Amino acid sequence: MEKNKNVIPARFPSENKTAHLFEKLPFAESENEYQSLIKAILKEEPDNLQARLMALEENSPLFLKNLEKVLQDAEESLKKQGLMGKDSIGSYWLILETRPFILAKYELVHAYEERRMKRKAVEQLEEILYLNEMDNLGGRYDLMALYCELEEKEKALSLYNRYEESNALMLLPLIVLSIKLDDELSAKRYYKILQESNKNCRKVFGKKELDIQKWEETVDDEQYSPGSVEEIYMAIDKLEDDFLLLTAEDYYYNWLNQHLQKPKKTSKKK
DSSP, X not given: OOOOTTSOOSOSOOSSTTHHHHHHGGGOOSHHHHHHHHHHHHHXXXXXXXXXXXXXXXXXXXXXXXXXXXXXXXXXXXXHTTOSSTTTTBBGGGSXXXXXXXXXXXXXXXXXXXXXXXXXXXXXXXHHHHHBTXXXXXXXXXXXXXXXXXXXXXXXXXXXXHHOOOSHHHHHHHHHHHHHTTOHHHHHHHHHHHHHHOTTHHHHHSSSSOOHHHHHHHHHHTOOOTTSHHHHHHHXXXXXXXXXSOOSTTHHHHHHHHTOOOOOOOOOOO
8 A cells, every 4th residue: 555645744733642643654664654653643533634635545546536525524624613714714824723724725736737637726726715815835826827728818817916926927827828819919018027027038038949957957946036047947837738748849938039028238338
């Protein structure tokens, strides 16, 4: 039996007799020991969300259905605890009891994306932003990329206006979406904003072709700072189908290359 390595880790163990069991999980020396600890936790707390997720078998054909069932049960539990009311909704990441639920919903998003169930992933991400308006985990960037792939113009614009961010993760999907919808005027406008907010666009799009090695290094590192080259590559990664799987002569990359702003000439000192 193979444990599900993608589910959320035991970041918020309960402050009771199962806490010491969660602390032992990272040090389990075998799969049997790992599963025994999970079973011990569930024996004490049958509704423990983290333990239920960690007990799932990722390679099982029933994994997705079981994951959906765990989330449904968790939502019912939150309702019974009074954590689905107006005092909680919108601030789920700030509430200790609801934070694991947000993390678990991201696992469901990833499961849908891995199965190319993009509209189901969109539904989950939209609900995540409803439950946690501040979006501390950056789900809006995944959602924007999905809106681009599904050509959901109105929803993409609404999301952009909601968070008012001029970074590559928000703007690059809007540029590509505008090109897809034959709205070059909007594409140029968003590209102008992007180039003004991120001065490294030429380093990425000024080459003859996309630097696959640099993209891979950035994704593996998972680190980037605002306005950096890495931020642009992270945005490209979220649009993988359009930039890395497209066979039509690197269509979107070439458009970005051709519409780079010309470098401003610096006046010579007399």
